[in-house]
Amino acid sequence: MxxxxxxxxxxxxxxxxxxxxxxxxxxxxxxxxxxxxxxxxxxxxxxxxxxxxRVSPRRFRKIQERLDREYPPDKFSPSNLIGRDREFNLLLDSFRLHVLRHPSLTKYFGKEELPKAVCLAGDSGTGKTFLTMVSLREMLLEGYRSGVLVTPVILKGSDVYSEFYGKSTRQLGRFLDYASSVPSVVYIDEFQSFGRKVRGETGAEIEDTRIQDELNRWLDKIVSGKSRTMVIVATNAYEKIREDIRRRLSKVSLNDGVTREMLLAVVNDSLKREGWVNLKAEDLLDLMEREVTIRRRASLTPSDIQEIFREVRKSKEAPLRERIRESRTDLRTVELPKISAGIEDFAGAARNVKLYSEQEKSQEVVDAVYVMKPKVSREDLGGLHDVKNKVLNHIALAFNPSMRELGHQSNPRFFLLGPPGTGKTLLAMVAAAENNVGFIKVRGGELMSGANYMGDPEKRIKDLFGMVRQKSPCILLLDEADAIFWGGDPSSNKILAQVKAELSEVRPEDRVVVIATSNKEQLIDQATRDRFEPNIFYIHPPLNDVEWNEVVAIHLRKMQPYLHPEVDAVKITKMFRRQRVLSPRGVAETVSEAHRLWASEIAAARGITDAGASESAVNNITTKYQEDLDRLKEVLAIYQQEGTTLNREQV
Incomplete structure (x- = not known):
């Protein structure tokens, strides 16, 4: 034979x-x-x-069960890698060459064509982790078919770093030495936390330097050696990694692959999965790109699209969940209705969803911001006959979408100058209420308070405008803007440069209006003023008795049920002019104080009435409200001089 x-x-x-x-x-x-x-x-x-x-069938079944549990095949499937075929094939071919030692690839290709250490570089949301996990799943399955048990080694900062000196380096070395002793694929996410540039001056930086030297030594051993190990790292801060570490990695940029065709394919695939085939993918993509550009000053990513689709489905399922909770029926008998969505649902979801690459804002910025929905109108603004309507109408044009169709590009920046207490803040609140938009108030002094570190004030300015774009449409009021618009020293010049850059980037399509107020015109930098032209208005105190009467009447309106018939705005205005009350804020504070005094007198009188015939109770009330009772006696004496007698019940 x-x-x-x-x-x-x-x-x-x-x-x-x-x-x-x-x-x-x-x-x-x-x-x-x-x-x-x-x-x-x-x-x-x-x-x-x-x-x-050795990979036996029984052992492989356990491996596959673990893979299906950690990386579900319906999600981590190559069919879901839309527009990433080139990067996916590069990773698989490199795995076949360096780990599986495929004869055909070994004969014709080397480390230059198919790298052994790959760095996936791209912005947050470009799919670095998803691409790696899909590739890793395919690598493990292909390793089994080739009879090689491939070990996945996934490293995170929490697995390596320790509070004890030198322990982090030993832990990293143990992980890496084990990975190089067996057929393996090493994946390190957020690689900038391992390989970032440091000066090496402090104890923590010295420890980071030792970790990087250990990582560099191991990468050099892997790249130049014959071990069956492949390395994949991912980062969104490629330039922050040490140069000698970058030279040992082959960069694959994922930013370049995010094209409109790819995003359109992601939208089409998501529409098919949800069954919303009645919507046009082009219209949805245009809407999402417009919303993301307004909020984040960055391009749309595939992760953003998936997050918006999830938000739409969540909002459509909310009524069903509420109905199930109220009915308390058996969930097995509930039939899920077919969910349909319209383009207006995507518009709302795109405004409400937290985009993937949005960063958390500084706590100081969050604390300095006041977000509200004002409930005031033009009737609450007294005086300002020459400027009130002009300012409010100009702001309304900035929020009017039809102006863009007419080709009008309004300047969404307004500067209100004038003495304290003349109504600058109230004018901005009326504008927000009339246009039904959010109102965000920031005091310049609070925003800059405690900014002691280099670059911290500039970051706060950037975070502030980023937060405002997320909450559009809205009005941003920079109260006491001279605290951040002043360029009197080198440090404030840097802050002012950041302010100018952010102001210049505010566009009409952002649906954001910036209103700055100040009572120190002489401190405002001229280049900053130019960015508000021609929308610089002087908010003055009332110019004549008619305007003063309006201001007083507005503040007396709340007390109208308790006022004597003889009390009117004209008489109060004359009294204020004699007492040199020279601002609307002074009027408001004086009227409020008069109301407080009257309420205190009423409380004292009621206390005496409730005490009755008890001498000790009367003495306690008298001691407690002595000043208010003395003032009440003077008022009653005036009534008696006029011929009017009030009894205790009437008081």
């Missing part, structure tokens, strides 16, 4: 990887291996390595 050539099995490929050309006797003769199974397990270490690396 002719000798037939034996086909290489998975065990043969594994033995070649572990032992090379010199294979042990028990590997060449499987029947002897089965006979001496127990002695081999007890004595021969090479048999232990072989048995641990």
């Amino acid at each position: 002719k000798n037939q050539r034996r086909v290489a099995s998975n065990d043969d490929q594994l033995s070649e990887f572990l032992f090379g050309s010199v294979r042990p006797w028990w590997d060449r003769r499987p029947w002897l291996r089965r006979v001496f199974l127990i002695p081999l397990r007890s004595i021969d270490k090479s048999y232990g390595r072989w048995s641990k690396a």
Whole structure:
């Protein structure tokens, strides 16, 4: 009988990887291996390595169950990698060359064409982790089909860093040495936390430098050696990584692959999955790109699209969940209705959803911001006949969408100058109420308070405008703007440069209006003023008795049910002019104080009435309200001089 050539099995490929050309006797003769199974397990270490690396069908089923549990196949499938075929094939081919040692690839390709250490660089939301996990799943399955047990090693900062000096370096070295001793794929996410540039001056920076040196040593060993290990790292801050570490990595930029065609394919795929085929993908993509550009000054990413779709589905399912809670029926008997969505649902979701790459804002910025929905109108603004309507109408034009269709590009920046207490803040609140938009008030002094570190004030300014774009449409009121518009020293010049840059980037399509107020015109930088032209208005105190009467009447309106018939705005205005009350805020505070005094007198009178005939109770009330009772006696004496007598019940 002719000798037939034996086909290489998975065990043969594994033995070649572990032992090379010199294979042990028990590997060449499987029947002897089965006979001496127990002695081999007890004595021969090479048999232990072989048995641990061998992928039996039972072992593979366990591996596949774990993969399906951690990386569900319906989600982490190559079919979901839309527009990433080139990067996916590059990772798989590199795996086949360096880990599986595929004969065809080994013959024709080297490390230059198919790198052994790959750096996936791209902004947040470009799909770095998703691409790696889909590729890793395929690599492990292909390793089984080739008879190689591939070990995935996923490193995170929490797995390595320790509070004890030197322990972080030892832990990293232990992970990396193990990975290089077996067929493995190493994945390090947020790689900038391991390889970022540091000066090495403090104790923490010295420890970081030691970790980077250990990582550099290991990468050099992997790239130049023959170990069956592939390295994949991902980062959104490629330029922050040390140069010597970057030279050992082959960069694959994912930003370049995010094209409109790719985003359109993601939208189409999501529409098919949800069954919303009645919507046009082009219209949805235009809407989402417009909203993201307004809020984040960055391009749309595939993760943003998926998040918006999830938000739409969540909002459409909310009524169903509410109905189930109210009915308290058996969930097994509830039939899920078919969910339909319109383009207006996507518009609302795009405004409400937290985009993937949005960063958390500084706590100081959050504390300095006051967000509200004002409930005031033009009737609450007294005086300002020459400027009130002009300012409010100009602001309304900035929020009017039809102006864009007419080609009008209004300047969404307004500067209100004038003495304290003349109504600058109230004017901005009326504008927000009339246009039904949010009102965000920021005091310049609070925003800059405690900014002691280099670059911290500039970051707060940037975070502030980023937060405002997220809450559009809205009005941003920079109260006491001279605190951040003043350019009197080198440090404030840097802050002012950041303010100018952010002001210049505010556009009409952002649906954001910036209103700055100040009572120190001489401190405002001229270049900053130019950014508000021609919308610079002087908010003055009332110019004549008519305007003063309006201001007083507005503040008396709340007290109208309690006022004496003889009290009117004209008489109060004359009294204020004699007492030199020179601002609307002074009027408001004086009227409020008069109301407080009157309420205190009423409370004192009621206390005396409730005390009755008890002398001790009357003495306690008298001691407590002595000043208010003395003032009440003076008022009653005036009434008696006029011929009017009030009894206790009337008081």
